[in-house]
Amino acid sequence: MIIVMKSGSPSAEIERVSQELRSWDITPEKCVGQHKVVIGLVGDTAEIDTRQIQNLSPFIEQVIRVKQPFKRASKEFRYREPSEVVVPTPNGPVTFGQNHPLVIVAGPCSVENEEMIVETARGVRAAGAQFLRGGAYKPRSSPYAFQGHGESALGLLGKAREATGLGIITEVMDTADLEKVAAVADVVQIGARNMQNFSLLKKVGATLKPVLLKRGLSATIEEWLMAAEYILASGNPNVILCERGIRTFDRQYTRNTLDLSVVPVLRSLTHLPIMIDPSHATGFSEYVPSMAMAAIAAGADSLMIEVHPNPAKALSDGPQSLTLEGFEQLMLELAPLGKFFGRWAKPPFATATPKFASISSTASI
Template identity: 70%
Template sequence: MIIVIKSGTPSVEINRLSQEISSVWGITPEIVPGKHKVIIGLIGDTATLDPHRIQELSPCIEQVLKIEKDYKRVSREYRHGQASEVAVPTPNGVVYFGEHHPVVLIAGPCAVESEAAIVSTAKRIKAAGGSLLRGGAYKPRTSPYAFQGHGESALEMLAIAREASGLGIITEVMDTADVSRVAKVADIIQVGARNMQNFSLLKKVGAQDKPVLLKRGPSATIDEWLMAAEYIVAAGNPNVILCERGIRTFDRQYTRNLLDLSAVPVLRSLTHLPIAIDPSHGTGKSQLVPTMAKAAMAVGADSLMIEVHPNPAKALSDGPQSLTPDQFEALSKELEMVGKVLNRWPQPVAALV
């Protein structure tokens, strides 16, 4: 249930109303400042609450609405149709994710392999217009014999690359025990597709204040994905970015997954959270990444996550879906043209020196 407050209502009256609701019904209201109006969200057992009785509490109440969906805080209704934004401080300034901001480019290797490689790749990504560097320190792999990442030493390499390039860092956490360690380095913590419904992990990342990028599970419905996001927000962290990375399908011959671009407009109608697209995992083939990246921008994605490796043929993981730095630079220039048409590009892509 949400209470829409009339424009111009003094904050003292909003706080008084919030306290009265808490004392009368024992529910902790959440005051959500919006671009045009303030909303008070009522989370919990609101089934027996009478909207008319709430309306009578104050003349500053414009409307009382019930949220029918199981996911409350992440629903579009919770913000009265307004989109939210996620602000990410980086060495190069604050990066904003959201439908009213330029598209954010995230790029880097699937896994951090060496200090020299991650630093050189980060510099190329920055020069080509990227804002954040992705790189796995801890890697969930289908086979127990596949490369699992360098762990804590990879986090140290990411910190060095952050210092050298000015890019923000996004890396995945797999275990609740590693959340605080990853949060010391990462500007965004990634919850991978295989952990989308690891509810203990969702609660843990929700209890810390770094933004969270939540990837869709390979067999997850959109409602299940949004409920996973609700776990994070309900634990106290409102800064969640949803990332579509392809879902499992019956045809694995031509693409690794089925990249569900229709999820973008669907999510836009259901949630206020920013939406990212990962065309690298979504297709599994580097030659398909540029086309799907441009298509993702066309349908309204707020961010793109693209795998870039200095030598994909020798990559320790996901080489076939990785672009070279030169290919990423060429793609960035194409994305710039699309972004300018859509009025969602920050500035001309810097030329490499």
């Protein structure tokens, strides 16, 4: 249930209403929008008559029941205003949200060594990325596959940030590692395989660190949003949803199936920002540019692109990784489309003249 206060409502009156509601064993959560203040009510509100609340103050404009099981994640909880996740980085704050420029996240699947991760960070920064992604801890289907270098890789991500000023996005797999990961990461990633690790979701929610929540391999949209609800219910409003492809029938020609229809569906259901990961979704670098363009057209707020200096020698996910040259070319191709949809702003630290501007997209991936 949410309470919409009238424009210009005195702050003292909003606090009085909130205090009154607390005496009903309900937790009020204030959301300040561009034009109105909304009070979300968390708790057992099923038996409360909306007229009781309406009579609390003449400054209450409307009382609305939230019918979705995901209360805080629902669009109604913020009175249909999209939320913004503002992430401080050494290069300045970056905002994920529907009314902001597209945020580009790029980097390798795994952090392999210092030279590789710093080279990648410099390359993607020069092309216009705002965040470096790289795995220190890697969940793998096979116990014999490369699992990441762990804590030592976190230190290398820190060096890449020092060298470039990029924000860092990296995955946490275990609550025991959360403190170490959160000390380095500007955004903590919950991977697809941990989407319903509820103990981890609660712990991450308690940190208040921005969270990137990837959709599970076979998760429904409601299951995904309910996972986000765990983080939000723990007190952390800074959640970004990431579609990275779901498992369907065909595993021969693509790694997963990119569900681009999820963008308009989520827009109708939630206020949270939306990221698309075409690299994991397709599994092959040659399909990434087309799906990245389609994601922009669909209305995504952010893209996560896998990039490696030498994909043929990558320790994990080489086939889906763009080269540094390929990523730079992709950014050149995305720019006109992003500008057309009003979602593109050249970062102040992007190179003025791209190093690989003459390389064709086909040759570079």
